[in-house]
Amino acid sequence: MIKIVVDLMGADKPANELVSGAIDAINENSDLMVTLCAKKDIIMPVLETLSYNKDQVEIIDCSEEITNDDIPTKAFRKKPDSSLVKGLNICKNDPFAGGFVSCGSTGAVLVSSMFILGRIGEVRPCLSCLLLGQNGEFLISDCGANVDCKPEQIVEFAKMGVAYMKAKGIENPSVRLLSNGAEEKKGPDAIKEAHQLLKNSGLNFLGNVEGKDVLQSTCDVICSDGFAGNTVIKTIEGTAKALFMDMIKASKEAKDDKEAKVLMNTVKNLMAKYDYNTLGGANLLGVKKPVIKGHGAGEAKTFYNMIKEAYVLAKNDMIGIMENLLS
């Protein structure tokens, strides 16, 4: 039995609109248990309408909520009865707890996870995003937790990303380094040094990747400093949005209804493909339990996906693999 702790508060949507995602996840897997952290009054009316095995659900009543208005570095001390803080404490202390998921404030989730769960050794935790490219899924690591990075840290981001992909079932994950050219002499000094370290790291390192090849890439992990990684994922999001808007405009200007419909259907399919809600969420790697942070605009389906992912990472001992790679 693996228990996943679910922070149902702090997201854009209220907990009662999100909780069904957790129930869908346990209904698919008898080996999975969820610890739901939220105001009990809010989720109970919905839970009573759903059918599920009561032994797989634990409810933790939380009177406080951490929002984007709270200062991340202070929130976890100021709001001890919040779903985020109570949930992380259970995740830390319960021997069955395998991971934690939340759609709350990114800063608060990051800081609270580091303080409450603790880091693996001296590592600087990173945020990693799983994206869908033309050749399948790949991870970008770091996506914004660390904006001024030393070369050694970038290698650690790669190792943590590799541990994650191994836990997802990839035997010998391949790694590329984000730079401004394919040649090893390209890039800022820190990137050029990271390239040399990666060559001698024992990882399955395939060299640099440029922004234009990220979505066409054939590797499993792209490591980068958090500033460039953040720039990549946000530019992908913005470019896709710009093209979707162009297509919607083309659909509105179509000659007839049939043409308009064809274009709108294609836009919808592509939006689903590049939708962060259908993918899992960002992983905070480097803390002592798996932590997944979903988009603030996450829906019930987002929680369903995050819980399933956290379950897989716990079951396949991502943390053990990571400790080995980092030691």
Add this chain to the structure above:
Amino acid sequence: MIKIVVDLMGADKPANELVSGAIDAINENSDLMVTLCAKKDIIMPVLETLSYNKDQVEIIDCSEEITNDDIPTKAFRKKPDSSLVKGLNICKNDPFAGGFVSCGSTGAVLVSSMFILGRIGEVRPCLSCLLLGQNGEFLISDCGANVDCKPEQIVEFAKMGVAYMKAKGIENPSVRLLSNGAEEKKGPDAIKEAHQLLKNSGLNFLGNVEGKDVLQSTCDVICSDGFAGNTVIKTIEGTAKALFMDMIKASKEAKDDKEAKVLMNTVKNLMAKYDYNTLGGANLLGVKKPVIKGHGAGEAKTFYNMIKEAYVLAKNDMIGIMENLLS
């Protein structure tokens, strides 16, 4: 009369396939003259088939070609009879020469321009790309000439970008700084310092912009360190390509011919909108004359656009505006 020096060699396509772009440009403007640098034998047969005013064309026979295989820092000394080196020397010494355009090796164009034309003061020249966003054209500066940047340099990239946009007719160009968040405290140390310097620069500074808002942005100039700027333009290119491939796939899987045609037409229109060949090219800002470097895969139309742009920059005294802003 303004003379634009045209390096017709070093591109993927041979000079005879490119030269008509220069002729189209002079045929539209009696005040424009072009100095065509190429092997004379190669371009003459094509020129003889075109109709134009001979007084507007000067031909410089060049026996050597600088390619991507030449080392940029050595090429301009090793190949003095190349179209790049001869052209830049004319651009420097001819009082009527208003600018230089090339689709040759980026590194060689950059290094040779800096050495032959010289820099404005002590400035570090940058590469600036004009992109088409949802709200019109905007410039990203630097796009990759400088990958390790000091905050003061990023402010200079902004000033050079502003000079360019002023020469293009924008009265008081607005500026944003690329970062990983809208708040002024976001970003690596160099970016946070650049933010403070920009606030006190006298420029029309509107704050930070994130990757996701670049194409939706309403400003005229986005300044950034060259590594992040390069990452943005290449990620836009790669994301657009990935979506075009998805749309082409959808078109192939369409139910009938009509649906397939609607999708393919939309892809073609969008590809034209985001095609670097229809836009001018990258500007090397900070040297003593306007220098435009087009895509290696540039076509005759690319040269036509670059020459028209260089003409405008010369006519409106971009260099004078830039010297004022930088002093």
